[in-house]
Amino acid sequence: DAKTTQPTSMDCAEGRAANLPCNHSTISGNEYVYWYRQIHSQGPQYIIHGLKNNETNEMASLIITEDRKSSTLILPHATLRDTAVYYCIGMNTGFQKLVFGTGTRLLVSP
Amino acid sequence: DTAVSQTPKYLVTQMGNDKSIKCEQNLGHDTMYWYKQDSKKFLKIMFSYNNKELIINETVPNRFSPKSPDKAHLNLHINSLELGDSAVYFCASSGIGVRAGNTIYFGEGSWLTVV
Numbered sequence: 001d002a003k004t005t006q007p008t009s010m011d012c013a014e015g016r017a018a019n020l021p022c023n024h025s026t027i028s029g030n031e032y033v034y035w036y037r038q039i040h041s042q043g044p045q046y047i048i049h050g051l052k053n054n055e056t057n058e059m060a061s062l063i064i065t066e067d068r069k070s071s072t073l074i075l076p077h078a079t080l081r082d083t084a085v086y087y088c089i090g091m092n093t094g095f096q097k098l099v100f101g102t103g104t105r106l107l108v109s110p
Numbered sequence: 111d112t113a114v115s116q117t118p119k120y121l122v123t124q125m126g127n128d129k130s131i132k133c134e135q136n137l138g139h140d141t142m143y144w145y146k147q148d149s150k151k152f153l154k155i156m157f158s159y160n161n162k163e164l165i166i167n168e169t170v171p172n173r174f175s176p177k178s179p180d181k182a183h184l185n186l187h188i189n190s191l192e193l194g195d196s197a198v199y200f201c202a203s204s205g206i207g208v209r210a211g212n213t214i215y216f217g218e219g220s221w222l223t224v225v
Contacts, residue, residue, distance in 0.1 A: 043114075043200050043216035044153065085151075097166055098214055100153035 004088045009105040012082075018075040020104050022088030025069040032091050033064060034098065035073045037084040044087070044100075047073065078108045113137050114217035116201045122223045123191055131186045131220045133201030141165075142184035143202040143214065144176060153200070159184050191224045198222070 005023040012018040024033060034049040048055055048062045050071070055062045061074040075082055087103040116133045123129050135142060143166075144156040158166035162178040173189045184203075188195060198219045205212025 038153075041219075043202075043218045046213045046215065049213070087153075097155055097158065099155070102152075 004090055004101055006086070006088055006101065006104045008102070009107070012075075012078045012106060012108050014080055014108055014110050015077055018073075018078040018082065018106060018108070020073040020075075020086050020088075020106065021070065022073070023070045024088070024090050027068055027090050029068075033062070033068075033071050034087075034089045034091055035060070035062065036087045036089065036098070036100075037082075038087070038103075039081075039084040047086075078106075080108050080110065082106065083108045114201055114203055114215050116199075116217040116220050118220060119218065120221045120223075122225060125191055125193060125224055127191050128187070128189045129191060129222070130188070131199055131201075131222070133184050133186070133217060135182055135201075135203040135215070137203055137215065139203040139205055139215075140181060141204045141212075142178065142181075143204075144184065144186050145200040145202060145216070147198040147200065147219070149197070157184075157186075188222075193224050196222055196224045 003026055032049050032051050035047040036044045037047055038044045048057055048060050050062045050064050064071045085103040085105050087100050089098050091098060114135045141160045143158045145153055146156050147153045155168050156170045157176045159178045161181060175187045176184055178184045198221050200219050201217040202214050204214040
């Protein structure tokens with residue numbers, strides 16, 4: 001599984017876009033990039049995942065660089081409830097095993 | 111309806127006791143997991159079962175024994191509890207078949223405190 005590197009913490013103003021970067025320079029061709037978040041005292045919550053193409057769903061957008069060595073999770077209009085730890089994870093196509101790093105602690109402020 | 115549910119949510123017990131945490135998923139998934147989150151907030155996989163068969167065991171002590179009576183349930187039994195077992199335990203499940211691209215869904219956690 002690819003090792004990922006994320007900033008320890010980020011701040012975002014409410015209503016603004018939150019752009020969370022992730023480096024995964026060792027990712028292999030068959031590894032997906034997953035994003036999860038964990039709001040305080042809750043279970044990890046799936047946000048989005050992708051392989052090569054950019055992806056968008058009702059929660060966020062995922063932009064993956066062409067060389068797949070990095071990606072950015074975009075929360076288009078951050079709210080206070082988006083305050084959480086965000087995890088970027090590379091997962092192979094074998095047996096699924098999410099390996100969580102330390103993540104990025106996003107603080108959304110009024 | 112809660113997709114992945116685990117009970118109890120909170121458990122306080124004495125050292126040396128044996129306890130179980132139950133997990134059920136109603137998503138029709140084939141694969142279930144147990145993760146542990148320690149006091150430093152690191153989330154680590156412990157076990158994974160696919161169709162009631164153990165497929166991942168991350169060098170967890172023998173005191174931890176998962177049991178999967180059917181595809182929808184994966185219970186965690188812990189013998190001779192130690193102080194270091196205090197943590198939040200998350201159950202999770204994923205897709206049809208073991209392959210990447212399937213989303214893993216987590217329960218809300220079971221907070222175990224050993225005193």
